[in-house]
Amino acid sequence: MIGRILIPLFDDPLEYRLLDAAANFTDSRPACLQVAYFRPEPIEETIYGSEVVTTGLMVEALEERAQVVRRNITVRLKDWSSQHHYEYVHHHTGTAPCQVSLAECTGDPIRNLKHIGRLSDLIICLLPTDEQRSFEPILEVSVSQTGRPVLALPKAPPADLTKHILLAWDGSIEVSRLLALTLPIFAKAERVSIFCYPEKDCDAGNLHRLIEYFRCHGISAEPCNVRSAKPVGESLIEAALISDATLIAMGAYSHSRIRQQVFGGLTRHMIEYGKFPLLLAH
Numbered sequence: 001m002i003g004r005i006l007i008p009l010f011d012d013p014l015e016y017r018l019l020d021a022a023a024n025f026t027d028s029r030p031a032c033l034q035v036a037y038f039r040p041e042p043i044e045e046t047i048y049g050s051e052v053v054t055t056g057l058m059v060e061a062l063e064e065r066a067q068v069v070r071r072n073i074t075v076r077l078k079d080w081s082s083q084h085h086y087e088y089v090h091h092h093t094g095t096a097p098c099q100v101s102l103a104e105c106t107g108d109p110i111r112n113l114k115h116i117g118r119l120s121d122l123i124i125c126l127l128p129t130d131e132q133r134s135f136e137p138i139l140e141v142s143v144s145q146t147g148r149p150v151l152a153l154p155k156a157p158p159a160d161l162t163k164h165i166l167l168a169w170d171g172s173i174e175v176s177r178l179l180a181l182t183l184p185i186f187a188k189a190e191r192v193s194i195f196c197y198p199e200k201d202c203d204a205g206n207l208h209r210l211i212e213y214f215r216c217h218g219i220s221a222e223p224c225n226v227r228s229a230k231p232v233g234e235s236l237i238e239a240a241l242i243s244d245a246t247l248i249a250m251g252a253y254s255h256s257r258i259r260q261q262v263f264g265g266l267t268r269h270m271i272e273y274g275k276f277p278l279l280l281a282h
Contacts, residue, residue: 002026002184003094006120007035008113008138014073019080021124021153021277024161025185032092033100035077036116038109039066070104077102110141117146122182124151127274139271143252149181149281150252157277158246164191165279166224166245168236168266169202169210174251178281182249183217185279192221195239198228233269240276249279 002025007018022033081088087096105112117123128136142150186192196202214221224239240248252267
């Protein structure tokens, strides 16, 4: 059950696509959707001379900017909640079909995101783009430091994210953990396909056991056609395009972060491609 969903924000505006994506998983059962605005706390240092005044003005300006950001988030969140008939609350009780709240977290944004993220069933954020790289730290911290599944959205995600989920299976601990944590999401899917790349620890026996695992949870899954002549990243994108996948589920950062940065990797390739919603877990 996806009972608690977190949408983390730093200084970026709240986009409706984040909320619309969350609505895919709330249905009519009690669920809590929390938008969290993480911001550092301005620290005023003791400085001699006229610089004290300058520092004070800077702190005041930062505080005013933070209040503007918070007001804008609140307006958009209340507007969306009203349109979708969700209850806007200050504290979640779990008694309504879906309750929506806003939390402002002051202090170290990375530390606060880690702690709040670890008490969420699903974290939803945006994929970074060339124009907007500020989404990158939210995605990286959410995936690598919370232990929770992360849904990363492109610019134009499909309205129905669970219409066709394509699982990129390689037998790794990361993708196994993803599957265990997101079975309720797979159970909602109209169609589940399995991308099984021959050179990624996915032979016929492993594929059969995975399909049987899905059956034990009442989920029907089938393998998709894979062109192993291409690199795994290109092959996965091609399979997703041909099969009209609405969501790609995969383990993230199976290799060390240093190796990913130096040599690249499937996770990095799919994030940089940026056209498919990605369901990730590390």
